[in-house]
Amino acid sequence: MFLTARIPSLTRSRIRQLIEQGKAGVHSESAPDAASVKPSYKLKGGEDVWIEPEPPPPLRAVPEEIPLGILYEDDDVAAVNKPAGMVVHLGAGVRSGTLVNALLGRWGSLSQAGGELRPGIVHRLDRNTSGVLLVAKNDLAHQSLAGQFAGRSIEKRYLALVHGRVAAERGEIALAIGRDLVRRKRMTTRRRTGPGVRGALSRYRVIRRYRGGGLDFTLLEVEILTGRTHQVRVHLASLGHAVVGDTLYGAPGKLPKDLSEQKKDVSAAEEEATLPRNFLHAACIVFRHPRTGDPVRVEAPVPEELERFLLRLEEGE
Secondary structure, three states, X not given: OHHHHHOOOOOHHHHHHHHHOOOEEEEOOOOOOHHHOOOOOOOOOOOEEEEOOOOXXXXXXXXXXXXXXXXXXXXOEEEEEEOOOOOOOOEOOEOOOOHHHHHHHHHOOOOOOOXXXXXXXXXXXXXXXXXEEEXXXXXXXXXXXXXXXXXXXXXXXXEEEEEOOOOOOEEEEOOOEEEOOOOOOOEEOOOOOOOOOEOOOEEEEEEEEEEEOOEEEEEEEEEEOOOOOXXXXXXXXXXXXXXXXXXXXXXXXXXXXXXXXXXXOOOHHHHOEOOOOOOEEEEEEEEEOOOOOOEEEEEOOOOHHHHHHHHHHHHHO
16 A cells, blocks of 8 residues: 555554544545545555544653662652753653653553653653662652752752863852753853842852863762753853863864773774763752651762763873
């Protein structure tokens, strides 16, 4: 069947239904409208074949068997170690392979306070950020954790490697964040007022300074006291120190060969590519247990690819 070959996402039976419903057909002198065309109609050449586009199926989070690193778990809360490259929940262009799919595959049922597409999700991490992320197993836990996030009582600390030499040993960044009106994928600190602009506060301290491949780098611990989109990335970029690998906020697309990931069977250009993820890791979170009120501290180990990058910096000093 012509349409089956051209639209492999539709089954033969579905295309037959569309033809019978008058939602697909052929325009020609012998077949002026869809009603005169049967699913078995054979094209003779010169006809115009048409079909009404199918609306996309509604998004629905379904369980998938995806490995998860569990850092903490009890009857109310879990903390998972999200890998870089994994999207937290379904959305535009992302219909599977998310953290939510993995969570449902492991536990089956989670809190529903966040909606059907975000079961268990109380907060998020960017796609290319790794580290600890809290999951609410029931609505009681969800409401408690959401309240703690809103009240800024949850402690969140990140590990970030940035380009350049950060001069001060410690610092605070109190700049409002809003959507960049020109580059819509970015956030910016340049819009001080207006719709969607919200106050944001970050604190940082220097852990170590490196020099490798003729370049300066600074390893920072960053505590965020608010939870704005891309907060750590945009705040550090506002200081002129983009997170390594974060080309969206100004990090270079290439690094010296002795610092880049060395892989077999790749071209010289690929060997010069920068770290293939952002050097940003949610290293620690501290919250009060929703049921007992006791403080709970969860830490996520630094991923191997980030450890290897730091080792190359040490060797290059």
